[in-house]
Amino acid sequence: MNAIDKYGGMLMELSKFTEQLDEAVRGEAFKFLLAQELDRVGAEGAVAPPLRQRPPAVREIAPQEVIRRSGRGKLTEKAVVLGFWLETHAGKESFSSGDLKAAFETAREKAPKNASDIVAALEETGRLMRAAKVGGAQHYRLTGTALQEVERWLATSGDK
DSSP states (O other), X not given: OOHHHHHHHXXXXXXXXXXXXXXXXXXXXXXXXXXXXXXXXXXXXXXXOOOOOOOOOOOOOOHHHHHHHHTOOSHHHHHHHHHHHHHHTSOOSSEEHHHHHHHXXXXXXXXXXXXXXXXXXXXXXTSEEXXXXXXXXXXXXXXXXXXXXXXXXXXXXXXX
């Protein structure tokens, strides 16, 4: 059996599908799909059913999006929102001042020159509480008050 008899139908299907794609990605998409289909060829040489489209992946919300939705503009408020993002979307049980500064950078926000000062101010106002030390770095958690505050900001903006 020659390759065209064996794979011709699959190649035509892949070619037809990739024709709809942007020229810049067409070749790579064809190679990828071909590799996927060839991996599905069974021991007897039978081709498995064509790939089905996967449902769209659930994309985690970006820190900038949470800031935008909250409608907050002050540095300390953004820090509370980013702490919320670290705990609820980035999966951190606790975070350090360095983590908070990195969250500002990830959100493409101007990071505080000294994140420890922001953390101290939030701790003083009852928005952060100390958690365990990890290595030499003190970690923090948002208080219930801060969590409720951010949730209220998000609810007030109409997005949650």
